Amino acid sequence: MKQADPKPKAKDKTKAKSKDDSTSTAKRSGFSKPRTDTNFKQVVGVDEIPDLPDCPKKFTYRQPLLPDWCLQDVPSEMKRMHNWYIRACRLGLRTISAPYYSQVFGPAGPGIIDVLFNFQDIHAMFCLKELDIEMVRLWCMMQTSDAYILGRRIKYLDPLAICEAKHNRPNTWKEDHDLFKNCKTPAQIAKERKFHLKEAMKMVAAYIAKMMKKWEDDADVIFAPYNIRNHWIAFALQPKIGRVLVFDSLDWPKKTYTDFLFILRMAYQQYIALNGTHPPEKPKEMTLRTHFSFHKQPACSVYCGYYLCEHLRV
Structure with a gap:
């Protein structure tokens, strides 16, 4: 009896392997490389909801x-939240x-x-x-509560205490600001503004350094949810090994958040001055990593806050 030619089988195996590879890639469609395709535009169902009389946009x-x-x-969690919102409205809660x-x-x-918010904030969240x-x-x-329950060594900095608006406030002051009343020339105003800007950065750096030291024995990762120009970026601080991971769903260039990197550098140096555990070969600043795989938001979308929350999830 004539034996079958084994070559076609090998060919079939190659096709099968190719098919598996493509399937594997498809399963990871939401998990992209550091640089995303800027032409990519995902359509989310909530974008097409019409403006209705009984449910206005x-x-x-x-x-x-x-x-x-x-x-x-x-x-189901959103359904329960919505039902609670309807009941709360009947009671006049705002x-x-x-x-x-x-x-x-x-x-x-x-x-x-x-923490203060209202139903308009919840509506914005429902509509992405x-x-x-x-x-x-x-x-x-x-997430702090979940980390405690699950025994995860993760802590979170207060987003309000480290946001751009916190350390960049002096740049928003007008020339008639009270702190500029003794300044007679634009150069003097610029000098005074620069001084207060540096002080604001020092204050944020001192908060970060203090929490690094306080959580030294309790946390391996400290997340810093940073808001800059209405965009959210998650910084994962690991001072004990001298490393910072940057989870930016839009891959903004590092020069965009140079001020915050400067603040982190100051915080790390203060942490070391407090006898914080750190690698001997990294006495001044932590290594910054931005190029690795993590979830990216669609181009031209405002979903950075939701991607941030996913990056912060325990």
Whole structure:
């Protein structure tokens, strides 16, 4: 009896392997390399929701956050939140607050208050609009609780205490600001502004260094959710091994957040001055890593806050 030619089998194996590779790639479609295709535009269902009289696109108190037909496909947690919102409206509730816990973010500094948000913020979240800083603060508090329950060595810095608006505030002051009243020339104003800008950076760096030292024995990773120009970037600080991982869903160039890198450098040096554990070969600054695989948002979208929360997830 004539034996079958083994060559076609080898060819079939090659085809099968090629098919498996393509399937493997398809499964990782949301997990991209550091540089994404800027022409990529994902259509999300919420973008096509019409403006309805009983469910307007613009937030209206007491009106549903999403149409009924849309709520059928959302996760059960969102359904419970929506049902609670309807009941809360009947009671006249408008604002929600969560107390600031020093166990989560450390001691509250100047201008740091409790977490405050309203139903308009929840509506924005349901519609995948820009995520407000208060919602990110709340998410960090939730993740801190989850990390404790799961035994994960992860901590979170307060986004409000480290955001660009916090350390860049002097640049927003007008020339008639009270601190410039003794300045007679534009050069004197510029000098005074530069001084206060440096002081604001020092204050943020001191907070980060203090928490690095405080959490030295409790955390291997300290997440810094940083907001710059309404864009969210997650910095994973690992001072004990002298490394910083940057999770930027839009891959902005490093020069965009140079000021924050300078702040991290100052914080690391202060941490070392406090006898913080660090590699001997890294006495001045941590190694920065930006090129590695992680989730990226679609181009021309405002989903950076949601991608940030995913990067911060325990």
